[in-house]
Amino acid sequence: MTTFQSLPPQSEPPLSPRQTLPTMYDLPDENPEEEYLPDQYHGRQPGILDDTFKPSNYSPDEIFTAADLNLYYDVRHTNWYKRPDWYAVVGVPSLYEGHDLRMSYVIWQEQVSPFVVVELLSPSTEDEDLGRTVSQRGKPPTKWQVYERILRVPYYIVFSRYTNEIQPFRLVGGHYELMTPTDDQLYLVPELGLSFGLWQGIYKGVNRIWLRWFTESGEMILTPDEEAAAAQEQAAAAIAEAAAAQQEVLAAQQEALAAQAEAAAAQEQARLASERAERLAAKLRELNIDLDDLG
Structure with a gap:
């Protein structure tokens, strides 16, 4: 009589973090304990950045921009997030998985870090925005640490509406260095074919100094x-x-x-x-x- 030997069970391939960790649908998109509520300026300044961010080497469906949207960055602490005033990611679908508006931006799902982060300076956040805050043991890292060391965001821009001072940083050798403007007082982002700087004019009915994007040659977008x-x-x-x-x-x-x-x-x-x-x-x-x- 012929006997059949059973084959050993085949092992399943290991699941990736993208498959096992929470997605944007699982994570909170706001924190009700936060006292901060966006004012009119925090609504309009990101708007002009959105409207003028047009990299020459990326199509609109490869660009995602967000204002005041949770950015989850640590697979070991999935509830830790930062909430930049404005940020842009290139090389990702403008819609989540090509079909849905994002509720948050989850690094282990998207696999691409922001290329530019903008923080709008306020007295309560100035020290952390400019890297002066020391992180506490067992607590989430500071914004500066997240942008510079964890996400390695190539460009980090800090702008004060109170003094109209812009402090832009570029990641060089793993550390942020203050950028030098051109003769036109613009700051180049050659990887995107863009530059950015300050502009006095009317946006959404308000005449003031705004941070906005220009072409690499300095033409206003x-x-x-x-x-x-x-x-x-x-x-x-x-x-x-x-x-x-x-x-x-x-x-x-x-x-x-x-x-x-x-x-x-x-x-x-x-x-x-x-x-x-x-x-x-x-x-x-x-x-x-x-x-x-x-x-």
Whole structure:
């Protein structure tokens, strides 16, 4: 009789952190114990950053930007997060897994760290924003430590609405170094084909100094409202140019008509002069006077 030996059970491949750790659907997207509530400025300043962040080497569906959205960064402490005032990630789908709006940004799910983080300075957060706070044992690391050492965010920008001072840092050799502006007082981000700096102007009805993005060559990247206004100005200029051209055509037509009238008048004068000459010649002939003798 033939006997069959049972095969040893095959071991399952180990699960990745992405499969075992909580996703954005499992983690809280806010902390009700936090006293901080965004004011109007914290709503509008990130808006102009969103509107003007257009890297030349990434399509819109490869860019994710967020303001005041939980950023979970530590697989060992899945409830630890930071909440940047604004940050941008490139090389990820603009929607979570291509179809859903994000409730938070979870590093072990996304696998890509932010490329730029912006913190809007306030008196209560100044020390931590600028790396002056010392982390306490057993407590979450500071913002500076998370951005510089854990996530290794290439660009970290701190801006004060109170002094209009910008302090941008670039990750060099694992540590943040203060950036040097160009002659136009812009700061280059060549990896994205962009630069950033301060601009005085009106955004959402408020005239003040704003932090915004420019092209690498220093041209201002327009917001949708600015694009619409520019389009209206161009349309108005085109209409005015067309009206001026029409006026020129009408003036030319009137000039041509005047020239035709002048030519007709000259022809009429010539005809009348010719008729008078004919009548005079006829009268002289009646008097037997030869015109040649008069010469």
